[in-house]
Amino acid sequence: MAEYPNIADHGLIGDLQTAALIDTQGTIDWFCAPRFDSPSIFGSLLDADRGGFCRIRPATDDYVTRQLYLPDTAILVTRFLTEEGVGEVIDFMPIAGDEATDRHRIARLINVVRGTMSFEGEIQPRFDYGRAAHTAAASPDNGIKFTGGDQSLTVHRVGDVITHDGQRAGRIELSGDGLKMYGTLSAGDSTGVILETGGAEPLRVQVEELQAMFLETTRFWRDWSNRSTYRGRWREMVNRSAITLKLLTYAPSGALVAAPTAGLPEQIGGERNWDYRYTWIRDASFSVHALLGLGYEAEAEAFVSWLTDRVQESAGDESGPLKVMYRVDGSSDLVEERLDSLGGYRGSAPVRIGNGAADQLQLDIYGEAMDSIQLAAEHGLQLPHVGWTEVGRMLDWVCDNWDRPEEGVWETRGGAQKFTFGRFMCWVALDRGIRLAEAGGRPADIPRWRAQRDAIYTQVMTKAWDAERGAFVQHQETTVLDASVLVMPVMGFISPRDPMWLSTLRAIDEELVSDSLVYRYDPAASPDGLRGSEGTFTLCSFWYVDALARSGRLEEAQLTFEKMLTYANHLGLYAEEIGLTGEQLGNFPQAFSHLSLINAAVNLDHQLDR
CATH class of the missing domain: 2.70.98 (Beta-galactosidase; Chain A, domain 5)
Structure with missing residues (x-):
């Protein structure tokens, strides 16, 4: 070879x-x-x-x-x-x-x-x-x-x-x-x-x-x-991550691609080889926090404007008013195909272009979208009337559909489930919609949104909680842990000092954390429809830093963050995953990895300074 x-x-x-x-x-x-x-x-x-x-x-x-x-x-x-x-x-x-x-x-x-x-x-x-x-x-x-x-x-x-x-x-x-x-x-x-x-x-x-x-x-x-307002402890790594996010931005539209590559494997020789050259609603929405945290308001505004255009288009098909991902120009023709012309990185085949996950039902995207729109509004970017009208229709759809089985945040191909992450992110969507309506005096069916928001909260706190494990689990039909719940305190769904949350964090410590590195979930315990295994997920590792810091475990958070910095490549760049011996795996460099580094650094600085 x-x-x-x-x-x-x-x-x-x-x-x-x-x-x-x-x-x-x-x-x-x-x-x-x-x-x-x-x-x-x-x-x-x-x-x-x-x-x-x-x-x-x-x-x-x-x-x-x-x-x-x-x-x-x-x-x-x-x-x-x-x-x-x-x-x-x-x-x-x-x-x-x-x-x-x-x-x-x-x-x-x-x-x-x-x-x-x-x-x-x-x-x-x-x-x-x-x-x-x-x-x-x-x-x-x-x-x-x-x-x-x-x-x-x-x-x-x-x-x-x-x-x-x-x-x-x-x-x-x-x-x-x-x-x-x-x-x-x-x-x-x-x-x-x-x-x-x-x-x-x-x-x-x-x-x-x-x-x-x-x-x-x-x-x-x-x-x-030089426009960055960050003056914290990790300026060099944060600035490199910011430049990387800028490099992954398509200037004519403001959309951010998940990575510039396609087909780089999550396991050498395996089949988990995806095309990431598109704009995920989830990934790009999270970037708004990172960009605004560094003072890059123009970039955040450009993406939110692109996102608002997608909301106003409101496809309204079976998968919901928003697609999971789009091309940088806002089109959604992402038919997945295999490339026979390329043998794959070190024989990791098939090489895929396009992405079949684009038409999946992933309920969490509405929470990320609304959180970024609400955050942008706090920085002075208000939705136009037409945009607000379509947001209202989207949130009405969330009220009707939040309890459906879905494919989930990790885009698994093992069948739809009632994933915890999708549920509480629907709570986020309605919560942010209520805040926007009340702050701006906008017309909205607030009683209905509030009732459904509270129903989601009740369901997650009862059916997604496994009392025997003392933890929130991946979905309602399993006892498997999932690192996506690390976002619950970040989004305000639960207090970072709540006993239920602290117990969940301890369970994640024991099962999903390897040194500073965090697995998304255990594929052996939660079949995802794909052969093989994968490395630890860099996004989840930085989410873990953030969760530790918010939960008062500051020394552990800082050490974990410093350890994570040692896994960067020689230029300060990260792929999607990190393997058993520290090798970078998956598409490279990954926007999710870098925006989560920025968010973790900004919050950790804040917690340490307090």
Whole structure:
């Protein structure tokens, strides 16, 4: 089997419409264009032989690599250290703007900072997840354009570099259906390439132009980072998580994708390989707390506006007025299919695109949506009349449907149940609706909403409580624990010092916590319709930190949080899950992981300061 980098061995760059992953060897092995959810152009992360890549590295096998972000930016620096010298590949994407475009650029600036270094590079695009054949055309000025199906990739050569002894530093040449690059540079020399989608003509770019792009992109990210109001104990990790959330935001609509990747496995060799390049109502709604907690009101406002549009559309089919997830433009065509063109990360098949969970009934999404809308209202973003009217209709639907069996927060495929998380999040939906109506003098059937809210509370406190276990359980027909109940005190459903809650937290300590890491549930005890197992869930681990802090276990909360920081990759990034030996598993980086880190840090700071 071909070699694959570890999932953790990657950094993320992006232009706020799409993104690319670059490993510690200087290889771009994941890039989709023109949007996050578009077909891949480089996909060797999911098939090292057939997926396509862009690689730049020293022309020797004897080197050491180090990788870092330029501070307070999304500019990635991969450093190569050899006996002859030290070189850098600086990767970034100039910001694409707020209007949807097919033009996206990846800039790869090559510098030698000490001694001398010979580089070699290779670009092998594979369009449409490797399903589309392509052509390559070279121009006299050394630009090369690849075209495959509806996609194209232009490689712009960055000038001619003349070394200190007057020699030309490198060359680019076609090689089969790709290209290869060679060059030797000394300290102070710079060259590079720009990869551009969207039909640009081949041309040569001067080094000065590339450096100007670099400065402009640096300025954008530092200006954005400086807007953060966070001044707590974990500023570096919180800021990196904030930048990651920004990178996962589609600027033209304000929607946040769950992750920029598809098909990365929750278990190596297993079938839990999902496409996360979409906007989940749940994940993105939770991000509103994180963004507002750091002072990013414009980003929170943009998402709530997108969410309000979805509420106003109100599909109203069997799965409810809201879909579980949407594409970044608000469309909901997410038919799930298997890709035979890609073999999967380390043989983890099938690779899926689209997501069949989009049409599931997941009742909790109404609680997350209403909580984010109500929180935004507290920060001055009021719903328009039409928006409030549709919210009212949505909450009337919740009144009629909250007691239905559903698939639940974890999108299991083992059959519908009356999940505890879905129930108490319906309580949240009605509670936040009542608050909005009363605070704003809006018309609403408050007596009905209040009656149903109270009925949900009574049911959860009686039927979801297992007296023998001394804990709230996953659903009414089981004794299995579920980490999703960690959100109950966060949402105000129960006091964090309530004896029933403290007993539940102790049960979770004993059954779901491994060091600082938390499992969602035990798949063996609660069949979810899928083969295999999974790692601990990073979101749940940070929820656990928050729950410990609110429950007065501050020393444990701080230690658990500090331990969680040791599981980040070398750049401070997290996938969805963490395996038995600390490896990152699942799609990467994961918005849920980073927004929960931010929320845990902000609350832990608050509790410690008190």
